[in-house]
Amino acid sequence: MSDAGGTSFDVVVIGAGAVGENAAGYAAQAGLSVAMVEAELVGGECSYWACMPSKALLRTGHAVAAVRRLPGTTATFDPQAVLDRRDTFTHDWDDASQVEWAEGAGITLLRGHARITGEKEVTVDGGDVLTARHAVVVCTGSTPVTPPVEGIDTVRTWTSRDATSAKEVPARLGVLGGGVVGCELAQAYQRLGSQVVLVQHGSSLLASMEPFAGERVAAALREEGVDLRLDASLDSVAPADDAVTMSVGGEEITVDALLVATGRRPHTADVGLDAVGLEPGTTLEVDDAGRVQGVDGGWLFAAGDVTGRAPLTHQGKYAARIVGTVIGAVAAGEPVDPAPWSEHAATADHVAVPQVVFTDPEVASVGRTEAQAREAGLDIRVVDIPIAVGGSSLQADGYDGAARMIVDEARGVLVGVTFVGQDVAEMVHAATVAVVGEVPLHRLWHAVPAYPTMSEVWLRLLEAYRGP
Structure with a gap:
């Protein structure tokens, strides 16, 4: 509990999104008194404007597409019902259940904007001054980046928040950016009934992933009717009554809404970094224990998007x-163990990060890409096969997927795996276990996949590696 004045705690967490909740929850489980400060909704971006609502917008379209890939079946859906179902996941943007969890965990929740104002000191909206006996943790996430496009400040654009919380489906949607957010929401809205044009400055989608992943997603978007403009630039935008006119390579395209999905930056501009000698708006560099570097005393920690890891x-x-x-x-x-893979070191951030892009086809990956492995100087072998097993043929007629594994030849272990195809997301955790556990391939050979499931692709990958 806090002291009698209610302003002194063992730990003060700034930001009550999914990351802040976990930091606060684990500190509370350790028997510490914890204050958690949130300026918006408890649960944060993921619960209300990102992970959950975006996947709810995608799921029905994916299910219908999967049904249509089976013979003798038909399926349709009501876009409004999709929006209504999305609202159930966000609880109509009401965080009462999240607040109830925090209170049940013994965490003191304060509403308002928090700034660091001194060593182990946090001020909330210029009022309450909180002091931390042991640590302050910054978990304020990230904020969208707006590119320097002529006229961008003259029109109302969508951020991902607007796209995931929209009450209506626009007839015409422009999407700027071909990363995860751009690809997922372009497909979601195309299937909900929008005519979507996606403008990507680079030559490929999902540029940070294996090239074949972006190529397959691009082909799927085009097949569904998305007007995909690669190697294109948005030169300018201008208002057009209630719409927006985009100038793309000299061509004018009018859309009813323009989603800007060109990346995010750490949300640290207004959390008081200057009070501890750090530059506001910058990424918080942390060690594997989460301690912010450049701050004396080891009392300032950070986790999540603010660290850029x-x-x-x-x-x-x-x-x-x-x-x-x-x-x-x-x-x-108690001593803190800095060794890799200890309970005090976020080692996986470096070598075993799993990710799923919830497009159709899905992209599921973990670890290094081929390019990243070669850049790291590893002696690797790349194994590529189609996903063509009994389980995939049952999943859909004409199933078209691909799998790649990256093998560190010196150690005989996996350092990267990528799957692309319908319903591959649930296979990525097995790959994550193999990469994190550094399971030798000769041992992985004895992990027998159940038949007939898509996991049999693991057997095919290992057979391809071993050769005839």
């Missing part, structure tokens, strides 16, 4: 669990 909800939660555990150990006078 692995800007994914699940990785942020992983780092937050480690931060909470480390703070608990320090408070108890």
Whole structure:
């Protein structure tokens, strides 16, 4: 509990999204008093504007497409019902259930904007001044980046928040950016009834992933009617009554809404970094225990997107669990083990980050791509096969998928795996276990996949590696 004045705690967490909740929860489980400060909704971006609502928007279209790939079947859906179902996942943007969890965990929740104002000191909206006996943890996430496009400040654009919370489906949707957000929401809205044009400055989609992943997603979007413009630039935008006119390579395209999905940056501009000698708006560099570098005393921690390490909800939660555990150990006078793969080191951030792009086909990957492995100087072998097993043929007629594994030849272990195809997302955890566990391939050979499932692709990958 806090002291009698209610302003002194063992730990103060700034940001009550999924990452902040985990840091606060693990610190509380260690027996520490915890205050958590949130300016918006408890549960944060993932719960209300990102992971959950975006996947709800995608799921029905994917299910209908999967049904249509089976003979003798037909399926349709009501776009409004999809929006209504989306609202159930966001609880109509009401965070009462998340607040109830925090209170049940013994966490003191404060509403308002928090700034660091001194060593182990946090001020909330210029009012309450909180002091932390052991640690302050920054978990404020990230914010969208707006590119320097002529006229962009003269029109109302969508961020991902607008796209995932929209009450109506626009007849025409422009999407700027071919990363995960751009691809997922382009497909979601095309299937919901929009005519979508996606403009990507680069020559490929999903540029940070294996090239074949972006190629297959691009082919799927085109097949569904998305007007995909690669190697294109959005030169300018201008208002057109209630619409927006985009100038793309000299061609004018009018859309009813324009989604800007050109990346995000750490949300650190207004959390008081200057009070501890750091530059506002910058990425918070942390060690594997989550301690912010450049701040004396080791009392300032950070986790999630603000660190720039692995800007994914699940990785942020992983780092937050480690931060909470480390703070608990320090408070108890116990040693912190910095060794890789200890409970005090976020080692997976470096070598075993899983990710799923929930397009159709899905892209599921973990670890290094071929390019990243070669850049790291590893002696690798790349194994590519189609996903063509009994399980995939049952999943859909004409199933078309691909799998790649990257093998570190010196150690005989996997360092990267990528699957592309319908319903591959649930296979990525097996790959993650193999990469994290550094399971030798000769041992992995004895992990027999159940028949007939798509997991049989593991047997085919290993057979291809071993050769005839």
